[in-house]
Amino acid sequence: MRYSGFRVLAEGLRGQRGWAPVWRDPEPKPEYDVVIIGGGGHGLSTAYYLAKTHGITNVAVLEKGYLGGGNVGRNTTIVRANYFLPGNQEFYSHSLKLWEGLEQELNYNAMVSQRGIIGLCHSDGQRDALARRGNAILAQGDDAELLDRKGVERLLPFLDFDNHRFPVYGGLLQRRGGTARHDAVAWGYARGADRRGVDLIQRCEVTGIDIEGGVVRGVQTSRGGIRAKKVAIVVAGRSSQVAAMAGMRLPIESHVLQAFVSEGLKPVIDNVISFGMGHFYISQSDKGGLVFGGDLDFYASYAARGNLPMAEHVMEAAMSLMPMIGEARVLRSWGGIMDMTPDGSPIIDKTATEGLYLNCGWCYGGFKAVPASGDALAHLIATDRPHEAATKFRLDRFATGRGLMDEEGTGAQHNLH
Numbered sequence: 001m002r003y004s005g006f007r008v009l010a011e012g013l014r015g016q017r018g019w020a021p022v023w024r025d026p027e028p029k030p031e032y033d034v035v036i037i038g039g040g041g042h043g044l045s046t047a048y049y050l051a052k053t054h055g056i057t058n059v060a061v062l063e064k065g066y067l068g069g070g071n072v073g074r075n076t077t078i079v080r081a082n083y084f085l086p087g088n089q090e091f092y093s094h095s096l097k098l099w100e101g102l103e104q105e106l107n108y109n110a111m112v113s114q115r116g117i118i119g120l121c122h123s124d125g126q127r128d129a130l131a132r133r134g135n136a137i138l139a140q141g142d143d144a145e146l147l148d149r150k151g152v153e154r155l156l157p158f159l160d161f162d163n164h165r166f167p168v169y170g171g172l173l174q175r176r177g178g179t180a181r182h183d184a185v186a187w188g189y190a191r192g193a194d195r196r197g198v199d200l201i202q203r204c205e206v207t208g209i210d211i212e213g214g215v216v217r218g219v220q221t222s223r224g225g226i227r228a229k230k231v232a233i234v235v236a237g238r239s240s241q242v243a244a245m246a247g248m249r250l251p252i253e254s255h256v257l258q259a260f261v262s263e264g265l266k267p268v269i270d271n272v273i274s275f276g277m278g279h280f281y282i283s284q285s286d287k288g289g290l291v292f293g294g295d296l297d298f299y300a301s302y303a304a305r306g307n308l309p310m311a312e313h314v315m316e317a318a319m320s321l322m323p324m325i326g327e328a329r330v331l332r333s334w335g336g337i338m339d340m341t342p343d344g345s346p347i348i349d350k351t352a353t354e355g356l357y358l359n360c361g362w363c364y365g366g367f368k369a370v371p372a373s374g375d376a377l378a379h380l381i382a383t384d385r386p387h388e389a390a391t392k393f394r395l396d397r398f399a400t401g402r403g404l405m406d407e408e409g410t411g412a413q414h415n416l417h
């Protein structure tokens with residue numbers, strides 16, 4: 001079923017009786033060409049591009065819970081391509097271009113909103129660093145504008161510009177950055193993959209990976225064994241656990257990251273704002289809630305619920321930046337399990353086991369990567385060669401030390417990436 005304005009009108013007149021389920025609920029088949037473990041944003045987009053770009057449709061996505069129940073449905077929805085280092089730059093640039101055509105391509109309203117993202121600076125040194133980043137972004141072919149204090153004032157008059165500790169000096173604006181409705185992105189890719197014949201199998205936990213003579217043969221699941229010629233591990237915060245089923249020890253730590261939403265307010269924040277003196281970012285959802293988040297909880301954990309010290313830290317950053325937020329009530333908070341690499345950049349690579357692929361290490365920023373990540377992993381699975389936008393996301397950089405991409409320049413400290 002194609003969605004359109006006409007369809008909405010027609011269904012309105014017919015009592016909404018014509019809508020069909022958005023995807024099937026198939027039983028797992030005994031064998032697939034490709035099995036993707038994990039029905040988050042990256043697993044679903046990989047399945048979609050395998051089918052669409054490479055014509056590989058005998059594919060199953062195995063999800064232990066429900067589609068979109070992981071980080072893809074828990075994030076603060078920020079989309080941007082303002083990276084500094086080669087490797088990250090071309091990848092996120094590619095991703096942003098895919099975002100721009102996504103809704104038409106998927107025939108699904110993912111509420112992609114290019115409302116602009118502003119990263120603030122609070123010292124001369126930070127302003128220099130932002131100028132350098134902006135130049136790198138322009139050289140890559142994406143958009144960046146360096147704003148002075150007045151330029152920021154015009155867009156965000158409610159900030160505490162003269163805060164004693166963190167006065168606002170200016171910011172770097174990327175107008176093409178913004179937000180997207182996170183779970184709709186998962187649903188849109190799921191629908192697109194299902195329409196092309198991919199089996200999306202929910203409540204199917206992978207409990208083992210079958211390997212014979214260094215070659216992957218399939219997976220064991222809570223719904224029985226499934227044979228597969230190729231298997232991709234795309235499970236974000238659970239990457240270490242699932243890779244251990246194949247005898248691998250990954251350079252990944254899992255940490256909880258919290259997010260918060262306020263009660264619904266009239267439109268007040270038009271852009272996405274990123275604080276320069278700590279990890280704090282905020283935007284306003286279309287329903288009116290202020291959506292914001294900060295740092296990891298600072299210790300490795302698989303708990304999908306955060307702790308109060310970090311909640312307090314985030315609220316303090318919010319109050320330093322925009323004291324008016326103290327008038328709003330926080331409606332709820334939640335957590336997601338982040339797959340943190342030592343350099344803060346991701347991995348899309350083959351493993352030492354033939355036919356076994358890995359996609360992980362998305363740290364704080366994997367939502368914006370969903371389109372390009374799926375495109376790149378599908379390319380790797382189909383051709384056994386890395387996609388041109390993802391050649392640097394190699395697993396062996398953590399063993400050799402060559403090609404590390406420490407985007408934030410903070411070293412191997414997970415909380416700082």
Ligand SMILES: Cc1cc2nc3c(=O)[nH]c(=O)nc-3n(C[C@H](O)[C@H](O)[C@H](O)COP(=O)(O)OP(=O)(O)OC[C@H]3O[C@@H](n4cnc5c(N)ncnc54)[C@H](O)[C@@H]3O)c2cc1C
Binds near residue numbers: 043076204234336337
């Ligand atoms: C609070 C928060 C805020 C964030 N904000 C942003 C942001 O603003 N912008 C941005 O770019 N990124 C953001 N991120 C990061 C982003 O959400 C993640 O990097 C990205 O969603 C991870 O990839 P995914 O969608 O595939 O993960 P997930 O949605 O977590 O998918 C992985 C799936 O694998 C499944 N799985 C795990 N183990 C198994 C198994 N054994 N068998 C079968 N299935 C299994 C899980 O159930 C899960 O559904 C944020 C994350 C959090 C938690």
